[in-house]
Amino acid sequence: MYQFGEIIGQETVVRYLQASLRTGSFSHACILSGEPGSGKKMIAMTAAAALLCEDLQVTPDGRCEPCGQCLSCLQIRSGSHPDVQVLEREKPGSIGVGEIRRIRSEMQILPYRSAHKIAVIPDAHLMTVQAQNALLKTLEEPPAYAVLLLLTEGTETFLPTVLSRCITLKLRPVPENAVRELLIGRGVDQERAAICARFSGGSVGKALQLAQNEGSAARRDSAVQLLRRIEKADTASVIGLVSELVAADGATEFLDLLDTWYRDVLVCKTTGSADRLIFTGEIQYIKEAADTLSYGTLQRISSVRAAAGRRLKARVNTELVLELLLLQIRQACRRDRRAGT
Numbered sequence: 483m484y485q486f487g488e489i490i491g492q493e494t495v496v497r498y499l500q501a502s503l504r505t506g507s508f509s510h511a512c513i514l515s516g517e518p519g520s521g522k523k524m525i526a527m528t529a530a531a532a533l534l535c536e537d538l539q540v541t542p543d544g545r546c547e548p549c550g551q552c553l554s555c556l557q558i559r560s561g562s563h564p565d566v567q568v569l570e571r572e573k574p575g576s577i578g579v580g581e582i583r584r585i586r587s588e589m590q591i592l593p594y595r596s597a598h599k600i601a602v603i604p605d606a607h608l609m610t611v612q613a614q615n616a617l618l619k620t621l622e623e624p625p626a627y628a629v630l631l632l633l634t635e636g637t638e639t640f641l642p643t644v645l646s647r648c649i650t651l652k653l654r655p656v657p658e659n660a661v662r663e664l665l666i667g668r669g670v671d672q673e674r675a676a677i678c679a680r681f682s683g684g685s686v687g688k689a690l691q692l693a694q695n696e697g698s699a700a701r702r703d704s705a706v707q708l709l710r711r712i713e714k715a716d717t718a719s720v721i722g723l724v725s726e727l728v729a730a731d732g733a734t735e736f737l738d739l740l741d742t743w744y745r746d747v748l749v750c751k752t753t754g755s756a757d758r759l760i761f762t763g764e765i766q767y768i769k770e771a772a773d774t775l776s777y778g779t780l781q782r783i784s785s786v787r788a789a790a791g792r793r794l795k796a797r798v799n800t801e802l803v804l805e806l807l808l809l810q811i812r813q814a815c816r817r818d819r820r821a822g823t
């Protein structure tokens with residue numbers, strides 16, 4: 483169900499939308515800009531539901547919510563509302579003039595059974611210049627009932643003429659704590675929720691995806707198992723883990739995990755406490771690493787990790803980069819363990 487109350491971390495945008503719904507001053511063209519997974523689609527569909535709802539609920543403090551029960555709300559939920567168009571791309575990498583023209587001519591037809599007709603354009607940053615020019619005609623003289631919602635990861639590719647005719651609302655990355663609480667609220671266990679929230683970079687969508695992805699959980703387990711005692715890992719298990727990661731396109735996910743693991747080790751070493759760890763189930767191993775590894779070694783790990791990130795960006799073979807990285811970490815850790823015994 484689409485409800486503003488379900489949207490977390492976007493208080494300013496939600497308040498703004500609720501106020502314009504309440505006062506009947508909803509803009510004809512609105513850009514929702516934010517990272518993938520920041521909730522653009524959810525916010526757009528909730529706004530659409532509220533605009534078309536037959537029994538909009540308004541609280542005394544001015545918040546409003548679609549009722550969730552009228553025919554209009556039910557049709558939006560099932561994706562079958564005749565007055566809501568969601569653009570579907572023909573090509574993966576761009577939105578062409580043909581797609582925009584279709585939306586435009588659809589918007590010329592009076593609403594079927596509502597006061598508004600709404601077009602949602604996901605990934606609007608992919609519109610070609612010609613597509614934007616085609617859209618401009620609707621933006622310049624929008625029919626009174628028309629509402630355009632453009633969802634985008636950024637506004638850099640928009641023509642100034644398009645930008646000047648739209649209201650731009652920027653979504654913020656959601657605070658890690660709020661993402662973690664949301665996951666826990668949905669039955670994800672504490673440690674997994676903390677890890678997924680950390681890796682999500684403030685994206686609720688990504689966090690949910692990570693938490694629900696069993697394959698990703700299994701890869702995380704294999705990686706953690708290797709990291710626990712990396713100085714003792716044999717080369718075959720390093721290669722095994724790397725090919726598992728490469729097969730699943732999990733290099734970035736693994737680097738995130740590595741960052742979090744050594745962040746925990748560093749926190750534990752600096753504070754001498756395990757209170758603020760993300761890997762709460764791995765305290766024993768994190769403590770052990772914090773006791774054994776010197777600051778110099780942690781610094782060395784951080785710089786080989788950074789080098790690996792650069793190599794991956796430069797499209798060096800992923801398998802080689804990850805293998806080298808793990809072998810370098812193993813060597814650094816072995817040195818300290820030897821020195822310690």
Ligand SMILES: [Zn+2]
Binds near residue numbers: 538548549553554555
């Ligand atoms: Zn309703």
